[in-house]
Amino acid sequence: xxxxxxxxxxxxxxxxxxxxxxxxxxxxxxxxxxxxxxxxxxxxxxxxxxxxxxxxxxxxxxxxxxxxxxxxxxxxxxxxxxxxxxxxxxxxxxxxxxxxxxxxxxxxxxxxxxxxxxxxxxxxxxxxxxxxxxxxxxxxxxxxxxxxxxxxxxxxxxx
Numbered sequence: 173x174x175x176x177x178x179x180x181x182x183x184x185x186x187x188x189x190x191x192x193x194x195x196x197x198x199x200x201x202x203x204x205x206x207x208x209x210x211x212x213x214x215x216x217x218x219x220x221x222x223x224x225x226x227x228x229x230x231x232x233x234x235x236x237x238x239x240x241x242x243x244x245x246x247x248x249x250x251x252x253x254x255x256x257x258x259x260x261x262x263x264x265x266x267x268x269x270x271x272x273x274x275x276x277x278x279x280x281x282x283x284x285x286x287x288x289x290x291x292x293x294x295x296x297x298x299x300x301x302x303x304x305x306x307x308x309x310x311x312x313x314x315x316x317x318x319x320x321x322x323x324x325x326x327x328x329x330x331x
Contacts, residue, residue, distance in 0.1 A: 173256075174256055177256050177261065177262045178262075180262040180266065181252070181261075181262040181263075181266040181269070182266065184262065184263060184265075184266025184267055184270060185265075185266040185269045185270040185273065186270070187266075188273075188274060188299070188300065188303045189270050189273050189274050189277070191299050192270070192271070192274030192275075192298060192299040192300040192303070193274060193277060195288070195298065195299050196274075196278065196286040196288070196298060196299075199217070199219050199286055199288040200219070200286055203217060203218065203219040203288065204219060205219045205220070205221060206218075206219065206220075207219055208290065214291060214292055215289065215290070215291060216289075216290040217288055218287070218289075218290045218296050219286065219288060220286070220287040220288065220290075220296040221282070221284035221285070221286065221287075222284055222285040222286075222287045222295075222296070223283070223284045223285075241276070244272075245268075245269070245272055248265060248269070248311075249265075251315075252265045258314055258315075258317060259314070259317055260310070260314050260317075261314050263307075263310055263314070264307045264308070264310040264311035264314055265307075265311075266307075267303045267306060267307030267310065268303070268304055268307035268308070268311065270300070270303055271299075271300040271301065271302075271303035271304035271307060272300070272304065274298075274299065274300035274303070275298075275300045285298065285300075286298060287301070289302075
């Protein structure tokens with residue numbers, strides 16, 4: 173069972189990183205920095221370089237950003253490894269790690285994260301940010317769930 177949990181988290185992680193990086197390449201090659209193209213009445217594609225964390229917070233924070241990300245990932249990994257019996261724990265873990273790694277790749281390569289989805293009155297964001305946001309929501313839901321009961325799981329499969 174442990175191997176399946178790790179494999180599922182890994183697949184989600186890889187999917188998020190690939191989707192995030194492909195979309196960012198398309199933006200970097202298709203939209204000039206600062207340009208904005210309206211795609212729907214309330215959604216624009218932009219090309220923004222973000223040196224902060226989520227939604228531009230701590231812009232230019234350098235070591236603060238690294239420390240925040242490292243602490244959050246350490247806490248997530250601790251929870252994951254100590255709660256492998258929780259149903260769906262692999263999903264938010266993969267989403268959060270994938271989103272974080274996607275943005276870390278940008279920071280290492282470019283010194284800033286490429287953001288490109290813009291909603292009215294909201295900072296620009298990217299696929300990694302979406303994955304992190306929904307990963308946090310799914311993690312909160314997973315935390316509220318009880319541990320997996322193997323008898324219940326087997327019973328559910330027989331129905």
